[in-house]
Amino acid sequence: MARVGVLIAVLAACGAPPRDAIDAGFLPDASADAAVDMLGVSSVYMCSHDRLYRLDADTLELQPFPPFFVAGTSEGMMDIAVDQYGRIFGVSETALYRISTASGHAAIVGPLDRTLTGLSFVPAALLGQTGEDVLVATRGIDDALFRIDPATGDVTQLGFLGQGFKASDLVAVTGFGTAVSVFGSPTANIDRLVRVSAPSVEGTSVGQIGFDRVSGLAFWKGRLLGVTFTGNILRIDPATGKGTLERTGLPSLYGAAVTTAAPLQ
Numbered sequence: 245m246a247r248v249g250v251l252i253a254v255l256a257a258c259g260a261p262p263r264d265a266i267d268a269g270f271l272p273d274a275s276a277d278a279a280v281d282m283l284g285v286s287s288v289y290m291c292s293h294d295r296l297y298r299l300d301a302d303t304l305e306l307q308p309f310p311p312f313f314v315a316g317t318s319e320g321m322m323d324i325a326v327d328q329y330g331r332i333f334g335v336s337e338t339a340l341y342r343i344s345t346a347s348g349h350a351a352i353v354g355p356l357d358r359t360l361t362g363l364s365f366v367p368a369a370l371l372g373q374t375g376e377d378v379l380v381a382t383r384g385i386d387d388a389l390f391r392i393d394p395a396t397g398d399v400t401q402l403g404f405l406g407q408g409f410k411a412s413d414l415v416a417v418t419g420f421g422t423a424v425s426v427f428g429s430p431t432a433n434i435d436r437l438v439r440v441s442a443p444s445v446e447g448t449s450v451g452q453i454g455f456d457r458v459s460g461l462a463f464w465k466g467r468l469l470g471v472t473f474t475g476n477i478l479r480i481d482p483a484t485g486k487g488t489l490e491r492t493g494l495p496s497l498y499g500a501a502v503t504t505a506a507p508l509q
Contacts, residue, residue: 279329280329280330281329281330281331281345282330283330283345283346284326284329284330284331284332284345284503285326285328285329285330285503285505285506286330287299287301287502288301288462288464288469288500288501288502288506289324289326289332289462289500289501289502290306290324290460290462290471290497290499290500290501291321291323291324291334291460291497291498291499291500291501292321292495292496292497292498293320293321293322293496293498294311294312294313294320294321295308295309295310295311295312295348296308296309296312296321296324296332296343296348297309297497299462299477299500301464301465301467301469304477304490304491306494309347309348310347310348310349311348312334312341312343312348312349312350313349313350319336319337319338319339319350320336320337320498321334321335321336321341321350321498321499322334322335322336322337322359322360322361322362322363322498322499323335323360323361323362323363323381323413323459323460323498323499323501324343324363324499324500324501325363325364325365325379325501326365326501326502326503326504327365327376327377327379327394327503327504328365328367328376328377328503328504328505329503330345330503331394332344332345332501333353333363333379333394334350334363334499335356335360335361335363335381335392337359338355338356338359339352339353339354339355339356339397340352340353340354340355340356340392340394340397341353353394353395353396353397354396354397354398355397356392356397356399357398357399358383358390358399359383360381360382360383360390360392360399361381361382361383361384361412362381362382362383362384362411362412362413362414362499363379363380363381363382363392363413363499363501364379364380364413364414364415364416364461364501365377365378365379365380365416365503365504366378366379366380366414366416366422366504367416367417367418367504369418369442370416370418370421370422370440370442370443371402371442371443371445372442372443372444373443377504378391379391379392379393379394380392380402380414380416381399382411382412382413382414382424383411384410384411384412385410386404386410386411387404387405387406387407387408387409387410387411387426387447388401388403388404388411389401389402389403389404389405389411389445390402402445403444403445403446404445404446405424405426405438405440405445405446405447406446406447407438407447407449408428409426409427409428409436409438409447409449410426410427410428411424411425411426412424412425412426412427412435412458412459413425413458413459413460413461413499413500414440414461415461415462415463415468415500415501415502416504417463417502417503417504417505417506417508418504418505419508420463420482420506420508421439421440421441421442422439422440422442423437423438423439423440423461423463423468423482424437424438424439424440424447424461425437425438425453425458425459425460425461425470426438426447426449427456427458434452434456435452435453435454435455435456435457435458436449436450436451436452436453436485437449437450437451437453437480437482437485438450439482449485450482450483450484450485451484451485451486452485452486453470453478453480453485453486453487454486454487455470455472455476455478455487455489456472457472457473457474458470458471458472458478458487459471459472459473459497459498459499460497460498460499460500460501461480461500462500462501462502463502463506464502464506464507465506465507465508465509466508466509467479468480468481468482469490469500470487470500471494471497471499471500472497473496473497473498474492474496475492475493475494475495475496475497476489476490476491476492476494476497477489477490477491477492477494477497478490
């Protein structure tokens, strides 16, 4: 999500999860030998404030899931992220959640000590590190980037994009790199595409997207996609930042996500 008011394998034989874990759409904690969630790694996901959607990247049709939360719950999802194993996480204004790829329901992981509005897993190598994907978040009011512990919800500061931008959403895929949608600058309140070069988290402006209220980014088979609060899906040129309207008339979309192992072609 950008701001408030202001983007494959079967379940591995090495230790299949219990039947009830599969039915719930959850997998055991990921490790080098963990099973991979086929649903999580084979699709583009998007979210509104109240539910998850699976996107057909060829037709741009959205398949809605049931609501994240039971009726009467005041929580709403700000953005989502998918790791290399296909596990989906989301943030509300107050907490980190794990989201079922089977039911779309959200289960709390832990509280957050600050409001975060953008979310993506980033391959560790793109941050000059080793090991598991890193869950990175933005907060939509400045250029700060934060790291979230996906097991607890604990938040630590990672760095700054720089250049006076306000970071909206980000997407990171092995072989593609990291792209961030930002708005605001020292001279204009416009949406731009920024690229981040490993291992730094400092951003370099690519160009204006040409649409405002860009709330989410995703990457799939060579295409960089953006979504907006106004219910649009955009195709964004990674080389120029220019966005092209691909679909409109959708629900207000707060975020988008893909696995960090998304296909490049």
